[in-house]
Amino acid sequence: MAHKRPNFFYHLHPPTLPEREARFGYTFGLGGISLLLFLVLGVTGVLEMFIYVPTLTDAAESVRQITYLAPFGWLLRNMHYWAGQMMVGVVILHMARVVLSGGYKGRRFNWLIGMALLALTLLLDFTGYVLRWDQDTAWALVTGTNLVNTIPGIGPALYRVLVGGQAVGQATLLRFYAWHVIGLALVAAVFSGWHSFRVRRDGGISHAEPAGGPTPRAGREELVRTESIAALLTLAALVGLSIFVNAPLGPAANLTVPVAEARAPWFFLWVQELLRSAPAFLAGVLVPLAVFTLLSVLPYVLDRRETGIGEWFNRPGRLAQGLFLAIVIAVSALTARGLLR
Amino acid sequence: MTDLNERSADGRGPGPEVRPTIVGLPPHPDRREFLAWLTRGSLVAISALAIGQVARFFSYEPAGEAPSVIPVGKPETYTADTLTYVGAARSYIGRDSGGLYAIDAVCTHLGCLVEHSIGDGFACPCHGSRFAADGQVQNGPASKALRHLALDVSPDGQVVVNRSQPVAPETRLAANS
Amino acid sequence: MSARRNLILAAAAILLAAVLLAAWEHQVGQPPVKMIIPTLTNRPELCLTCHDGIEEISASHPVAAFGCTTCHGGDGMALDADLAHAGMHGGRNPADLAVVGVACGGANCHSGDPAAGRDHIQRVDRSIQATYAGAIAQVRHAFGAQPDLTAHMGVHAVQDDQVVSPDAVPSLTAFAPSATDPQPVQQFSVNCLNCHLWAQPAAKPYFYRSTGCATCHALYDNDGLYKGGDPTISHTEPGHASAHHLTTAVPYTQCDHCHNRGNYNLPHMAFVERTDLAPAPAAETEDATARRLAEYYQPIGQFTRCEWELDCVDCHTAREAMGDGDIYSSQADAQYIQCRTCHGTLTEPPKLAAITDPNDVALRQAQVNGHYILQVGDQVVVTDRGEKLGQVRWSGDHLVQTMKATGQTYSVPLVQGSACQQKPDEQASRYCHACHDHELQAP
Numbered sequence: 001m002a003h004k005r006p007n008f009f010y011h012l013h014p015p016t017l018p019e020r021e022a023r024f025g026y027t028f029g030l031g032g033i034s035l036l037l038f039l040v041l042g043v044t045g046v047l048e049m050f051i052y053v054p055t056l057t058d059a060a061e062s063v064r065q066i067t068y069l070a071p072f073g074w075l076l077r078n079m080h081y082w083a084g085q086m087m088v089g090v091v092i093l094h095m096a097r098v099v100l101s102g103g104y105k106g107r108r109f110n111w112l113i114g115m116a117l118l119a120l121t122l123l124l125d126f127t128g129y130v131l132r133w134d135q136d137t138a139w140a141l142v143t144g145t146n147l148v149n150t151i152p153g154i155g156p157a158l159y160r161v162l163v164g165g166q167a168v169g170q171a172t173l174l175r176f177y178a179w180h181v182i183g184l185a186l187v188a189a190v191f192s193g194w195h196s197f198r199v200r201r202d203g204g205i206s207h208a209e210p211a212g213g214p215t216p217r218a219g220r221e222e223l224v225r226t227e228s229i230a231a232l233l234t235l236a237a238l239v240g241l242s243i244f245v246n247a248p249l250g251p252a253a254n255l256t257v258p259v260a261e262a263r264a265p266w267f268f269l270w271v272q273e274l275l276r277s278a279p280a281f282l283a284g285v286l287v288p289l290a291v292f293t294l295l296s297v298l299p300y301v302l303d304r305r306e307t308g309i310g311e312w313f314n315r316p317g318r319l320a321q322g323l324f325l326a327i328v329i330a331v332s333a334l335t336a337r338g339l340l341r
Numbered sequence: 342m343t344d345l346n347e348r349s350a351d352g353r354g355p356g357p358e359v360r361p362t363i364v365g366l367p368p369h370p371d372r373r374e375f376l377a378w379l380t381r382g383s384l385v386a387i388s389a390l391a392i393g394q395v396a397r398f399f400s401y402e403p404a405g406e407a408p409s410v411i412p413v414g415k416p417e418t419y420t421a422d423t424l425t426y427v428g429a430a431r432s433y434i435g436r437d438s439g440g441l442y443a444i445d446a447v448c449t450h451l452g453c454l455v456e457h458s459i460g461d462g463f464a465c466p467c468h469g470s471r472f473a474a475d476g477q478v479q480n481g482p483a484s485k486a487l488r489h490l491a492l493d494v495s496p497d498g499q500v501v502v503n504r505s506q507p508v509a510p511e512t513r514l515a516a517n518s
Numbered sequence: 519m520s521a522r523r524n525l526i527l528a529a530a531a532i533l534l535a536a537v538l539l540a541a542w543e544h545q546v547g548q549p550p551v552k553m554i555i556p557t558l559t560n561r562p563e564l565c566l567t568c569h570d571g572i573e574e575i576s577a578s579h580p581v582a583a584f585g586c587t588t589c590h591g592g593d594g595m596a597l598d599a600d601l602a603h604a605g606m607h608g609g610r611n612p613a614d615l616a617v618v619g620v621a622c623g624g625a626n627c628h629s630g631d632p633a634a635g636r637d638h639i640q641r642v643d644r645s646i647q648a649t650y651a652g653a654i655a656q657v658r659h660a661f662g663a664q665p666d667l668t669a670h671m672g673v674h675a676v677q678d679d680q681v682v683s684p685d686a687v688p689s690l691t692a693f694a695p696s697a698t699d700p701q702p703v704q705q706f707s708v709n710c711l712n713c714h715l716w717a718q719p720a721a722k723p724y725f726y727r728s729t730g731c732a733t734c735h736a737l738y739d740n741d742g743l744y745k746g747g748d749p750t751i752s753h754t755e756p757g758h759a760s761a762h763h764l765t766t767a768v769p770y771t772q773c774d775h776c777h778n779r780g781n782y783n784l785p786h787m788a789f790v791e792r793t794d795l796a797p798a799p800a801a802e803t804e805d806a807t808a809r810r811l812a813e814y815y816q817p818i819g820q821f822t823r824c825e826w827e828l829d830c831v832d833c834h835t836a837r838e839a840m841g842d843g844d845i846y847s848s849q850a851d852a853q854y855i856q857c858r859t860c861h862g863t864l865t866e867p868p869k870l871a872a873i874t875d876p877n878d879v880a881l882r883q884a885q886v887n888g889h890y891i892l893q894v895g896d897q898v899v900v901t902d903r904g905e906k907l908g909q910v911r912w913s914g915d916h917l918v919q920t921m922k923a924t925g926q927t928y929s930v931p932l933v934q935g936s937a938c939q940q941k942p943d944e945q946a947s948r949y950c951h952a953c954h955d956h957e958l959q960a961p
Binding site for chain 3: 383
């Protein structure tokens with residue numbers, strides 16, 4: 001009997017894939033969950049755009065209109081916030097899965113696209129944080145943009161482009177709004193599509209090729225079913241979290257009043273900890289760039305062998321895996337220290 | 342196991358004699374169709390409901406460069422041996438035996454506003470820099486002292502702070518208390 | 519395996535549906551939002567959503583014009599308690615003297631031009647009830663820490679650029695005893711700094727009160743319980759005003775939250791509370807007159823009938839209690855009302871003044887109080903220092919006193935033409951008490 005022509009959604013999936021790699025316990029669906037969270041962020045974000053106003057006088061108030069006045073506004077804002085934070089966690093776990101199972105072997109360009117997506121995710125989270133314009137986030141914006149100022153040579157010019165003037169103010173808020181809703185989001189959407197396309201073009205999900213001939217394969221319906229289960233459970237967790245834990249909101253920002261406690265967003269706490277003891281340019285610009293570069297060149301420098309692909313804790317990649325885990329532990333330790341202050 | 346890429350005799354796909362055992366599909370067409378109809382129907386119903394709530398969300402209807410010379414009040418309001426924070430000028434105004442002085446509250450590290458700690462000196466809440474009462478760095482990632490800013494008296498008798506004009510730490514504005 | 523897979527899928531779908539239902543319930547279960555847009559700020563406020571039923575603070579501060587955040591600060595657009603209350607001036611009490619300038623101040627409000635009578639905050643800051651300068655000066659002098667009885671120190675440092683009275687001082691420094699001060703003075707600073715407008719009260723019946731301007735103007739019942747309509751304010755926890763209300767109709771019970779509560783024991787540098795009253799306030803059913811007579815003054819007090827039938831505010835003037843702008847060294851210098859101000863002497867009737875200016879402070883005071891009516895053209899008693907007592911009005915043929923707290927009227931008997939045997943130079947109240955004390959038979 002002839003195969004039915006697949007709809008677009010089925011068409012995006014490979015007709016079949018190796019059964020071993022189709023199981024949830026191989027990839028944990030992390031890439032797919034990231035994509036789902038990105039879509040949720042897009043939908044909830046666009047809905048918030050109907051009320052949010054990116055001006056100094058109205059930003060904090062419009063966030064409260066969403067949170068307290070608009071029907072289900074509280075749910076949209078909480079889902080947007082939690083999907084964002086979950087996405088940072090999920091993409092890092094996805095990266096860990098790729099490193100620890102040698103998934104980047106033979107597909108190093110897609111690894112680079114993935115690193116770009118990591119950077120975009122963190123920048124999207126940071127620009128989004130700033131938009132709620134309360135005392136906690138406004139000072140994070142001041143410090144973060146001042147870090148750019150410390151870059152020798154192009155620093156001050158880059159700062160003015162970023163800030164839209166000589167000091168953080170209305171122009172900065174508007175620019176960060178534009179970056180967040182379209183500038184970074186559009187690039188991230190395109191890169192997400194490219195990243196997913198490259199998976200197919202590089203031969204489907206990274207898989208081991210055992211010596212004993214062709215392996216059993218699963219059909220796309222099976223894959224879609226697994227994805228659906230993961231999607232439903234992720235959404236249930238997201239909505240559940242959004243009902244019971246509110247997205248944080250502090251007193252409206254006032255850049256003429258000092259605050260008793262200034263905390264960076266949780267994913268930059270490690271940078272804030274470094275900034276306490278090392279010079280600003282080193283701790284705030286060079287070290288994060290170095291970490292990012294190190295991770296990017298893992299498959300180019302530390303694990304060039306293509307053997308061991310699709311194998312968890314494969315031997316050829318042990319150096320890369322070790323370095324990756326060391327970086328994760330270091331960043332986690334710094335983050336924990338920042339949290340416990 | 343069957344290789345799905347294997348062509349049947351006429352080349353159009355797996356022949357009728359090869360029934361591929363694809364994992365995960367129920368074998369009876371009518372059950373399959375029913376489940377598909379059920380799924381599609383539920384999705385339509387849920388989408389309609391969701392769009393309805395989104396419509397409710399829609400139904401809600403809601404009712405330049407900063408100056409660098411900033412007036413901070415009359416000289417008499419600043420009493421001897423006290424330090425007063427003035428938000429509009431983002432500086433601490435103090436008075437000692439020589440007269441009035443202004444210390445820039447913007448931390449020289451990464452721009453947060455420093456707080457006046459109990460006793461003398463200032464502390465920055467962002468990365469822990471500490472400064473002495475005269476602005477000199479005592480501790481922390483900051484490497485430059487807090488700036489002293491130029492003070493002047495405006496024609497209508499108010500003290501003004503000039504944030505774009507740093508002065509030496511010993512500079513005082515002689516103004517009666 | 520596919521059946522199990524379908525089961526998991528169905529279960530996941532049901533889980534999501536359940537969670538979405540929970541979200542729906544949460545939305546539906548939220549109480550309706552109450553929003554006001556006060557005309558003075560034009561920014562919406564949601565405070566009344568939770569504080570639904572709270573009383574209007576006063577007729578002169580209508581919530582439709584002022585809203586809540588004008589005086590209280592805080593975040594009017596938040597519905598989470600922590601966020602809504604962040605940045606409130608003075609927590610529950612914006613009238614505390616530490617924040618009153620921000621909360622109640624302003625040229626058109628309560629820190630404006632003295633000539634227009636709008637300088638309440640400046641006057642209260644320098645008043646003896648806020649500086650406690652008299653007690654501090656007396657104790658320091660008594661134990662050798664200062665050579666004279668002139669006040670040099672107060673609870674907080676204050677300054678007066680325009681000293682009017684010859685008894686007043688130009689400034690006070692903050693009272694901070696040093697290790698070199700005599701021991702009693704140090705003990706005084708630990709035990710006895712409880713009765714001034716900055717001090718937190720003892721948390722017991724009869725003592726419950728607020729601080730700052732609200733010490734007098736926010737009435738507290740003797741049991742310290744809130745009896746108003748705001749559901750978020752506890753009705754069982756003592757330490758609340760009886761209602762969210764500011765008033766100038768202040769009964770004696772309010773003054774007695776500090777005054778007439780006991781006596782100082784200087785050798786022990788301690789406050790000894792009076793013991794003649796029941797530990798808890800009396801029930802409403804008891805005889806009100808007998809209770810008033812028993813509560814009003816301590817058993818050691820000497821007073822006439824009008825001094826317990828009227829409230830304190832019916833005689834003691836606004837400038838006495840709130841300050842007249844000068845910094846005084848003792849209560850004796852600040853307090854100046856005498857019996858003859860209303861009753862006159864054998865040779866002179868009480869001094870009257872006519873109200874001619876429609877912006878007269880006395881007219882505003884009458885409007886704010888609400889228990890007595892004054893109009894332009896009315897003649898009222900005026901004190902030696904020029905203060906009009908609007909509640910004592912010449913009706914045409916006799917002098918009428920209206921109680922500020924209740925509106926009850928009294929006809930004021932005049933000394934002139936009576937059988938009173940007073941001497942012209944003995945006008946202090948103790949001379950009147952010699953014959954008119956309430957325990958003596960009326961002469």
